[in-house]
Amino acid sequence: MVKFLVGLATLASIAFADITFNCIGYPAPGNSIGVSINGVITKLAALENTAPVWTGVVPGATSAVQYSYVEINAANTPVKTEAFVRKLNQTTDIATDNEFFDRPITHHVVPRLPYTYLATYPSKSKAFKETQIATLHLTGDKPAIDKLNASPETDGAEVRVNFRFINAKTIYSQRNITLKTSGKSSKEFAKQSYKIKFDTDFNQTFFSRPNLKLRSMATEPTYLREKLYIDTLNAVGVPTQQGSYVRLFINNEPYGLYLMVDDIKKSFAKQTVHGGDDLIIPGSLIQANAPTLSEQADLAYKGPLSAAYGKETYISQNLGNNLVTEPLSQLITLMKDLQDFDPVATPDPLVYWNNRIDLDGFLRNMALEYLFGGFDNYWMAGSNYFIYFNPTLGTSGKWQWLPTDFDGTFGNGAEIDPLGSYKTLYNFTPDHPLVSKLIIKNAAINALFNTIIKEIVSTTFKPEAMNPHIEALNKMISLDAAWDFTLPRKSPGKNPGFTFDDFNNNLVNITKDMSGAIKPWIAARANTTSVELQFTIPAGTADRVPPPPRKGGNGDDDDDASPEGGNASSDGVSVRAVGSVMVVVAMVASSLLLA
Structure with missing residues (x-):
């Protein structure tokens, strides 16, 4: 009887159903993808509405099956076989995830960074999965796409394409x-960055994220700088673009590994700043750039009219309460207040600025610009940020800082001493008065800034917290980075010539074109800060504040919601329950017991 019950338990753990296999693959023309089980190959099919996912059912296979994917030619002869064996995520599964050919792990484990301040999650979206590398499959008119790539700097050039997004559980x-x-400047590179726009006027959408950027990461070898900055912004409670890695293919041609991020538009304010609240009317949103060294978005007052400010320096992305003829009117009021502010004589400077801007948020942004050595953002370059008039802050609204473009960090793009004090990094021409007047010259705001730096370094920006996250991301994208470095680029322009050795070495060593390495930079900056501000960095990786609740209720089977960054076990196999299969198994076991 005992043996019989043990046998029933074993049966209950195995799905009695044929198994559906799903492989994302780009075989050579004329070839196909198949699945090999015990040396027997079953050819899979790529349908028009799901390609490049190759799908097929293997009759008689159980969920205890071990398998590999193979590329086969027209004679059904293998030409390439995966060098590893796969298993289903659970023995109750009747289908695989969408698994990319020759990539052994679909769900990765990425320890999250400890929270220094409470983050506000954007509205729920399936667009960004932290522990997966999705596939973007675009198709369109080849001559038009070739022309776009050949002349990337042509103003207004765009093409229409069909879009398919594939992750482990979704084909959209x-x-x-x-x-x-x-x-x-990214258009000067042979590996282009791209923008993708869904036309919401015609009901086009992408999980509430209609504006996307595909960041090429071509300026630095680790492919981690921008992602690490975004993850740290989340950990210090700053509303920011979300970002996840994708493989990009256009017309079945590989373009490489990209970081897919939000493009900051009006929809970003709604979905990220306001959590998707349809009742909030977004305020003024200004994109701030430095088109030249002498023309920077420094927030220096130049007069009451918008015409006095460079059209490429301050770009209105949403008018808010401004007139079409004066799109910068509200921002100019802020700049005039900044000009009038005396950092020594103005009474109660904290009240003065808390009435006008999200002061804590701004100081957290500036703390990260200093800690990461951001040479191409506001502190050092008067560039690469958005400033948003959030109508829900305070009694009548405040300006909120929204940062962007973080590849120029950790010694990429400028030689910055990681041992240097922030107090030596402000004497610029032109002046950046939000730094010089508030952070450097005002005692009360400087004290608040020092406190913020201490709390961030004590919790998030320290080797003990950052290094496991860095190592996991490096491991996660390693195979795809190696693949990316081998690909021919599609545009004329600069090719830095980074190698896979640089990809790994720049984590710890200064390599080609870099004046800093990521891990030593973090250690040096954290230590220098603790010495200068006279505090001891505590051991451990505990959150300073509890993790924020996820949007969207109790979650679903497609959530990445585990404390370690995703629904994944240590070997990269996703952990989830397939309820319908479990019910079938329970019914089979019950009928056997009754017999």
């Missing part, structure tokens, strides 16, 4: 969306 398609190249 949308037709006739807009693709264009992205950035300014």
